[in-house]
Amino acid sequence: MRMLLVQTAAMHSYTNQEIVRANLPYAAMIMLGAATIALGYHFSVGSIWGALAYFAYGFGGALWIMAFVCPYCAHFGARTCPCGYGAVAARLVKKGDRECFPQKFKRHIPVIVPLWIIPPALGVAALVRSFNWLLLVLVCLFAVNAFIILPLVSKRDSCGGCPQREICPWTSSTCG
Numbered sequence: 001m002r003m004l005l006v007q008t009a010a011m012h013s014y015t016n017q018e019i020v021r022a023n024l025p026y027a028a029m030i031m032l033g034a035a036t037i038a039l040g041y042h043f044s045v046g047s048i049w050g051a052l053a054y055f056a057y058g059f060g061g062a063l064w065i066m067a068f069v070c071p072y073c074a075h076f077g078a079r080t081c082p083c084g085y086g087a088v089a090a091r092l093v094k095k096g097d098r099e100c101f102p103q104k105f106k107r108h109i110p111v112i113v114p115l116w117i118i119p120p121a122l123g124v125a126a127l128v129r130s131f132n133w134l135l136l137v138l139v140c141l142f143a144v145n146a147f148i149i150l151p152l153v154s155k156r157d158s159c160g161g162c163p164q165r166e167i168c169p170w171t172s173s174t175c176g
């Protein structure tokens with residue numbers, strides 16, 4: 001417990017600039033995903049609605065994490081949360097029991113996983129149906145950002161100094 005308190009005190013406090021920078025890969029993923037859906041289906045009415053729905057899902061997914069995961073995190077209500085969700089969450093919901101973090105994380109992270117799957121799945125299906133270089137570039141950019149840059153930024157910013165490193169399912173699967 002004492003070690004946990006010492007670690008918590010030593011955690012880095014993020015500036016607004018750092019928080020904005022940490023959110024860029026997620027924002028880029030949502031915009032690239034929406035663009036992939038719209039372009040993949042030739043900006044039809046359905047594709048525009050699909051892109052808007054994906055955009056809303058991305059925004060709602062962030063709120064979902066703030067409501068159902070952040071309250072159980074050591075960074076809740078503090079500027080030590082690298083992406084700023086912890087501070088926003090404290091304005092929306094009450095603090096939860098930190099011991100429940102691993103269960104809450106495992107239960108609620110799957111809610112946002114389709115955000116990583118829908119655009120490449122729809123983009124590849126559209127490419128197979130009618131090839132388009134611009135769409136291929138969008139799908140590749142989405143994949144590099146969502147599957148390489150975003151996890152690297154998350155891991156670099158949050159896992160190293162997190163006091164929940166030992167009990168976090170994300171840490172154990174990505175940081176070893």
Ligand code: SF4
Pocket residue numbers: 065066069070073074075076077081082083084085086087158
């Ligand atoms: S580190 Fe993650 S779980 Fe913790 S408050 Fe920030 S966004 Fe929420």
